[in-house]
Amino acid sequence: MSITGENLIGASAVRGTGESFQAIEAATGEPIAPAFGGASLEDLDRALTLASEAFGTYSETDLETRAKFLETIADEILAIGDELVERAMAESGLPRPRLEGERGRTVGQLKMFAGVVRDGAFLDLRIDPALPERKPMPRPDLRLRNIPVGPVAVFGASNFPLAFSVAGGDTASALAAGCPVVVKAHPAHPGTSELVGRAVQKAVAACGLPEGVFSLLFDAGRIIGQALVADARVAAVGFTGSRAGGLALMKIASTRDVPIPVYAEMSSINPVVLFPGALAARGDAIAKAFAGSVTLGAGQFCTNPGLILGLEGDALDGFVAAAGAALSETPASTMLTPGIHAAYEKGVAKLAGHAAVKEIARGKPGAPTAGQAGLYEVDAETFLADPALQEEIFGATGLVVRCADLDQLSRVLASLEGQLTAAIHIDETDHDAARSLLPLLERKVGRILVNGFGTGVEVAHAMVHGGPFPATSDGRTTSVGSLAINRFLRPVSYQDLPDDLLPAPLKSDNPLGAPRRVDGGAPAR
Numbered sequence: 227m228s229i230t231g232e233n234l235i236g237a238s239a240v241r242g243t244g245e246s247f248q249a250i251e252a253a254t255g256e257p258i259a260p261a262f263g264g265a266s267l268e269d270l271d272r273a274l275t276l277a278s279e280a281f282g283t284y285s286e287t288d289l290e291t292r293a294k295f296l297e298t299i300a301d302e303i304l305a306i307g308d309e310l311v312e313r314a315m316a317e318s319g320l321p322r323p324r325l326e327g328e329r330g331r332t333v334g335q336l337k338m339f340a341g342v343v344r345d346g347a348f349l350d351l352r353i354d355p356a357l358p359e360r361k362p363m364p365r366p367d368l369r370l371r372n373i374p375v376g377p378v379a380v381f382g383a384s385n386f387p388l389a390f391s392v393a394g395g396d397t398a399s400a401l402a403a404g405c406p407v408v409v410k411a412h413p414a415h416p417g418t419s420e421l422v423g424r425a426v427q428k429a430v431a432a433c434g435l436p437e438g439v440f441s442l443l444f445d446a447g448r449i450i451g452q453a454l455v456a457d458a459r460v461a462a463v464g465f466t467g468s469r470a471g472g473l474a475l476m477k478i479a480s481t482r483d484v485p486i487p488v489y490a491e492m493s494s495i496n497p498v499v500l501f502p503g504a505l506a507a508r509g510d511a512i513a514k515a516f517a518g519s520v521t522l523g524a525g526q527f528c529t530n531p532g533l534i535l536g537l538e539g540d541a542l543d544g545f546v547a548a549a550g551a552a553l554s555e556t557p558a559s560t561m562l563t564p565g566i567h568a569a570y571e572k573g574v575a576k577l578a579g580h581a582a583v584k585e586i587a588r589g590k591p592g593a594p595t596a597g598q599a600g601l602y603e604v605d606a607e608t609f610l611a612d613p614a615l616q617e618e619i620f621g622a623t624g625l626v627v628r629c630a631d632l633d634q635l636s637r638v639l640a641s642l643e644g645q646l647t648a649a650i651h652i653d654e655t656d657h658d659a660a661r662s663l664l665p666l667l668e669r670k671v672g673r674i675l676v677n678g679f680g681t682g683v684e685v686a687h688a689m690v691h692g693g694p695f696p697a698t699s700d701g702r703t704t705s706v707g708s709l710a711i712n713r714f715l716r717p718v719s720y721q722d723l724p725d726d727l728l729p730a731p732l733k734s735d736n737p738l739g740a741p742r743r744v745d746g747g748a749p750a751r
């Protein structure tokens with residue numbers, strides 16, 4: 227498949243007349259052909275007109291057609307073959323195994339949502355039959371289902387060019403819900419975006435769906451992204467990226483005549499708590515695993531373990547020495563973009579320049595575009611006194627906070643902003659102490675994990691990839707896993723509608739065979 231640099235608007239490929247730009251090879255900083263023509267506001271208008279027109283039909287597609295569509299997207303992505311992996315490697319600097327794995331995750335995610343759609347439980351069908359004889363008041367017949375919210379704007383993320391981008395989790399869950407999607411491509415990987423966009427476009431045609439179900443727009447700047455969020459035809463937004471970017475989009479969305487939700491996954495430093503029993507038993511092994519996690523993908527994971535909390539003592543000293551030794555052997559890794567590399571360097575310099583912060587280790591230096599790993603430490607009182615030490619450093623650097631006792635450690639946790647994950651490393655002897663921290667961790671994070679690290683989110687039904695602000699803009703949701711579909715649904719209740727006016731899933735003979743909760747009982751088909 228050749229990459230043309232065109233916007234994909236419904237079934238058409240349109241050369242944008244806005245400012246053009248090229249992809250940059252992450253490892254060399256050299257431009258890669260072709261040039262991408264940025265979308266004009268007219269292109270955006272056309273994409274949104276088509277999306278609005280498609281919504282009525284697409285929102286009522288039968289579940290089998292919608293599931294097949296998601297599976298067809300997955301098949302079309304695989305059919306691109308190695309060109310997709312090669313292009314993503316060049317644009318992102320991420321290695322082949324990582325991108326092949328990410329492609330598998332993307333395809334698996336689409337297939338999982340196909341299963342969710344077929345199952346029908348996401349419709350949350352409820353029926354409270356009429357009770358005409360009830361005293362003192364009769365009860366009306368009430369039936370409820372979830373409906374899709376409308377066209378959704380998705381911003382591709384820089385750090386997962388496949389799994390959090392054009393056909394990533396936000397797009398898959400919005401399409402599964404029945405919402406048309408308009409994607410604003412991340413400028414760090416436009417070629418990868420076009421290849422995947424064309425795969426989705428083919429799937430729309432192959433499944434006989436209205437063309438406006440999907441469009442992909444490029445932009446050299448921010449005009450299109452901002453106009454997309456501001457447009458009255460957009461009903462919700464999915465975003466993964468910086469806190470500043472997420473907040474800017476939330477502001478636009480909340481000041482529209484009709485405000486809409488922005489589901490933004492933003493910044494997180496993912497505390498790791500090292501309990502004494504675990505450290506004494508296997509501190510070296512935990513240190514090696516930590517070094518692997520903090521440097522994974524050049525540290526460019528929002529689940530990166532950026533903060534390590536432990537109790538002062540020999541075991542923590544041993545961990546710090548072993549983690550420092552492992553990190554100092556780690557080669558520098560190409561970062562996604564020169565801008566992300568520069569932001570990383572700035573963040574590390576700010577941390578290293580803090581009077582009370584001590585450098586433990588730096589990884590091996592590398593090319594000018596490569597991020598050098600780092601490990602630093604600070605005492606808990608300093609950390610508690612300076613909120614700047616909580617700022618996310620997007621890259622392969624961690625900060626160890628030395629705590630005098632469990633009480634101080636818990637004060638450090640209590641001082642943290644909302645987080646995506648918290649990891650605790652424990653042995654049997656640590657269970658009582660760990661139990662005492664769990665209520666606090668639940669209030670702070672979206673996922674608590676034991677004896678592991680949060681990088682590498684499993685796409686599953688019981689996954690929460692979310693958390694209180696600023697980890698996300700709405701801690702009641704997740705952007706990974708089947709529950710992500712709920713972001714793009716809203717419930718509607720139907721009171722006393724005759725059977726022939728009811729939507730199919732709520733008709734008396736249950737023609738869809740979807741599970742329904744009748745009179746508050748367990749869902750049954």
Ligand SMILES: NC(=O)C1=CN([C@@H]2O[C@H](COP(=O)(O)OP(=O)(O)OC[C@H]3O[C@@H](n4cnc5c(N)ncnc54)[C@H](OP(=O)(O)O)[C@@H]3O)[C@@H](O)[C@H]2O)C=CC1
Pocket residue numbers: 381382383384385410411412413445446447448449451452466467468469470471472474475491492493494527528565566569570620
């Ligand atoms: N915690 C996390 O999960 C992640 C955090 N980051 C952080 O973000 C930094 C930059 O990385 P990046 O991935 O580019 O994230 P950004 O938030 O800068 O950009 C993400 C997308 O949103 C757009 N965007 C950003 N700000 C605005 C705005 N004010 N108005 C309209 N559109 C906007 C960008 O367009 P454009 O590129 O044109 O600005 C891009 O398409 C990293 O250095 C890192 O600190 C990045 C990825 C993941």
Ligand SMILES: O=C(O)CCC(=O)C(=O)O
Pocket residue numbers: 383385386390466526527528529680681682683684691
């Ligand atoms: O750890 C993962 O697999 C996902 C990380 C993520 O969502 C992100 O970095 O944006």
